[in-house]
Amino acid sequence: MKEVSAAAVTDMVAKLYQEANFSLPADVVAALKAALAAEESPQGRAVLETLLENSHIAGRNRVPLCQDTGLAVVFIELGRDVHIGGGPLDAAVDAGVARAQREGYLRASMVAGPCFRRQNTGDNTPAVLHLDLVEGDAVRITVLPKGAGSENMSRLAMLKPADGVPGLIDFAVDTVSRAGASPCPPIFLGIGVGGTMDRAAVLSKKAMLRQAKEANPDPALAGLEQQILDRVNDLGIGPGGFGGRVTCLGVALEEEPCHIASLPVAVGIQCNSARRASGSI
Amino acid sequence: MGVTLKPPLSEEDTRALSAGDQVLITGTIYTARDAAHSRLAALIERGEELPVELAGQIIYYVGPTPASPGRAVGSAGPTTSSRMDAYTAAILSRGVRALIGKGERSPEVAAAIRECGAVYLAAVGGAGALLAERVTAAEAVVYPELGPEAVYRFDVVKFPAIVIIDAHGGDLYRSGRERYRR
Numbered sequence: 001m002k003e004v005s006a007a008a009v010t011d012m013v014a015k016l017y018q019e020a021n022f023s024l025p026a027d028v029v030a031a032l033k034a035a036l037a038a039e040e041s042p043q044g045r046a047v048l049e050t051l052l053e054n055s056h057i058a059g060r061n062r063v064p065l066c067q068d069t070g071l072a073v074v075f076i077e078l079g080r081d082v083h084i085g086g087g088p089l090d091a092a093v094d095a096g097v098a099r100a101q102r103e104g105y106l107r108a109s110m111v112a113g114p115c116f117r118r119q120n121t122g123d124n125t126p127a128v129l130h131l132d133l134v135e136g137d138a139v140r141i142t143v144l145p146k147g148a149g150s151e152n153m154s155r156l157a158m159l160k161p162a163d164g165v166p167g168l169i170d171f172a173v174d175t176v177s178r179a180g181a182s183p184c185p186p187i188f189l190g191i192g193v194g195g196t197m198d199r200a201a202v203l204s205k206k207a208m209l210r211q212a213k214e215a216n217p218d219p220a221l222a223g224l225e226q227q228i229l230d231r232v233n234d235l236g237i238g239p240g241g242f243g244g245r246v247t248c249l250g251v252a253l254e255e256e257p258c259h260i261a262s263l264p265v266a267v268g269i270q271c272n273s274a275r276r277a278s279g280s281i
Numbered sequence: 282m283g284v285t286l287k288p289p290l291s292e293e294d295t296r297a298l299s300a301g302d303q304v305l306i307t308g309t310i311y312t313a314r315d316a317a318h319s320r321l322a323a324l325i326e327r328g329e330e331l332p333v334e335l336a337g338q339i340i341y342y343v344g345p346t347p348a349s350p351g352r353a354v355g356s357a358g359p360t361t362s363s364r365m366d367a368y369t370a371a372i373l374s375r376g377v378r379a380l381i382g383k384g385e386r387s388p389e390v391a392a393a394i395r396e397c398g399a400v401y402l403a404a405v406g407g408a409g410a411l412l413a414e415r416v417t418a419a420e421a422v423v424y425p426e427l428g429p430e431a432v433y434r435f436d437v438v439k440f441p442a443i444v445i446i447d448a449h450g451g452d453l454y455r456s457g458r459e460r461y462r463r
Contacts, residue, residue: 041461043301043443050405050441058410064346064356067409067429105349107356107429120428149361149383149406181454182361182384184406236461240405241384242443243457273407 002079002137004281006087009139012279013096013127016143017072018104020277021064024055028249028274031212035186035239035246044244048186051239051272066273069106070145072097072127073205079136090129098123109148130202142209142278150187150271153179156201159263165224168193168265173231175267176248181241184271188212189228189251192266194258204268207252209276216253225251239272249274283441289337290378292398298444300451304402306440310339310381315364316430317423322368325375332423333432336376342383344429345419346409354419354435358409359383362401366390373397381442385454394446401446403453415440 024032029052036048058065074093078084084092101108101124110125111118134140155175159167172191179187190210192203215222229251238244249272258264283303286294288310298304311333313321324331342362346355362382365372369380370393378399383406386394394401404412416435423432445453 041457043457047405050408050411054405054408054411057414058356061352061410061414062349063352063410063413065410066407067344067346067356067358068360069346069356105347105355107344107346109344109429152361180385180458181403181406182363184383234463236458236463238457238461240403240443241454241457242403243453243459243461245461271407 002082003085004082004139005085006089006092008281009084009089009092009141010096010099012141012281013074013093013143014099014103016141016277016279017097017100017145020143020145020275021069021104021106022062023059024065025274025276027212029055031249032272035249039239039244039246041238041242041244043242044239044246047239047242064106065275066147067107068109068147068149069124070147070275071110071151072124073130073144073146074127075130075142075144075206075209077132077134077140079138080133081137082139089131093127093129094125097125097127130205139281140278141280142276144205144208144276147271147273150183150269153183154204154266154268156197156264156266158197159265161261161263163263168263169228169231171265172228172267173235176232176237176269177235179269180237183269184273185237185241186239186246186249186272188249188270188274189232190268190270191228191251191253192268193253193264194256195264197264199256200264200266203254203256204266207254208268208270210252212250221253221255225253286379288339290339291337292378295378295400296398296448298400298447299449300444300447300453300456302444304442304444306339306442307438308436310341310435310437310440311335312341312343312433312435314342314344314360314430316427317432318365318368318372320424322371325371331375335372337378339379339381340372340377341381341435345413345433348419354413354416356409357413357416359404359406362386369393373399386446391446391452395448395450398448400444400448402442403445404442412440
C-alpha cells in the first residue's frame with residue numbers, strides 16, 4: 001500500500017488549477033490555429049486571432065484567460081493500492097481549489113444556498129469531485145475549470161430508443177443552435193450517451209477531457225462525432241457568434257450501457273477557453 | 282480602424298452606428314452584472330435616484346477576477362447578456378446609451394434598444410486577459426460589498442467591441458449566422 005498525504009493532493013490541485021487558468025492546453029491552441037486557417041469570415045478570423053493573442057497575454061501577464069475562472073470540476077483516478085493519509089480526500093481537493101483562488105487571484109464564483117441565500121462561499125469551493133477507483137498505486141488528478149456561460153447552455157434529454165441516432169444528432173445540433181453566441185464559440189462538445197440521467201451528464205464532462213483532435217476509438221462513434229461536428233458547423237454561428245464556418249472545434253462522444261427503455265443524451269458545451277490540466281502523484 | 286466612442290454619448294452618436302461596426306471605446310465605462318442590475322432596476326421601478334449617473338453612459342456586463350498586485354484589474358471579459366434582459370428596459374429608460382456583453386438578447390430588449398436609439402455591443406468572450414490590458418484604472422463605486430458583482434468605474438483605452446444590435450433593426454448575430462448557414 002502506497003501512502004499519499006492529503007497535503008500532496010492539495011498541492012497538486014492548487015498547482016493544476018492555476019496552470020489551467022493561465023494557459024490553454026497545446027491541443028486547444030492547435031485547434032484554434034487550424035480554425036483560423038479554415039475560417040472564411042473576416043470577423044470570425046479576427047475573433048480567433050484575438051483568442052490566440054489572449055492566450056499569449058494570459059501567460060505573459062499571469063492574468064486568467066477568462067474572468068470566469070470556473071466551478072472546479074476535479075477528476076481523480078485513485079489507484080487501489082493507495083492510501084490517502086492525513087485527512088479526507090474531498091477536503092484536500094477543496095483546500096487546493098481555495099489556495100488556487102487565493103494565490104492565483106482567481107474569482108470566487110460559488111454561492112451556497114442557490115435557492116434562497118445565494119451567499120458567495122468566498123474561496124470558490126466546494127469543487128465537484130468525480131472519483132474513480134483504478135488499478136495501481138498512482139493518484140491521477142485532472143482539473144476542469146468550468147465556466148457558467150457554456151455550462152448554462154448545456155442540455156440533457158431522456159430520448160426514446162425509437163428516436164435513435166437521428167434523434168440524438170438533432171438534439172445535439174438544436175442545443176448548439178439555441179445556445180447561439182452565448183457559450184463563447186468556437187465551442188467544444190462533450191456528449192454522454194447512456195447510463196442514467198446523472199451518468200450521462202458525468203460522461204459528457206469526461207468526454208471534454210479528450211484531446212481536441214482525438215476521435216472515439218470506435219469507428220462508428222467516430223463517424224457520429226464527425227457527423228455532429230459537420231451539422232453544427234453548418235449552423236453558421238461562427239467564432240464569437242458573428243457568423244462563420246467554425247462554430248465547433250471538436251465533438252467527443254462517450255457511451256455506456258443503458259436501460260432497455262432509455263436513451264439518455266447529455267450535450268455538454270465547453271467554451272473556447274477549454275481549460276484543463278492533469279498531473280499524477 | 283473602428284469608430285472611436287468617447288462617453289458620455291449622445292443619441293446621435295449611437296444612432297450613427299450599424300450592426301457589424303467595430304468600435305474602440307476610450308474614457309469611462311461602468312460595470313454591472315446580475316446583482317447590481319437587480320438593485321438598480323428596483324430603484325428605477327420605485328422612481329428613485331440612482332447612486333451613479335447613467336445618462337449617456339456605457340454599461341459593461343463583467344465580473345472581473347481580483348486584480349493581482351500592480352494591475353488595475355484582473356481578467357475582464359464579457360459575461361452572458363441574456364441574464365440582464367429582465368432589467369435592461371429599465372436601465373435604458375435612465376439614458377444608458379450602450380451595453381457591452383456577449384450573446385443574444387430577447388426581442389423585448391432589441392425593441393427597447395431601437396426605441397431609445399441605443400446600441401448593444403459585444404466584446405470577445407474568452408478574451409479576458411487581452412481586454413484587461415485596455416483597462417487602465419478600476420474602482421468599485423457602488424455596492425462594493427458585492428465583490429466581483431459591484432459596479433466598477435473602468436477607465437478604458439481603445440477597448441474593442443463590435444456592434445451587434447443597432448437602433449435601425451440590424452442584428453449581427455442574426456445576419457452573420459444567415460450569411461454562413463448551409
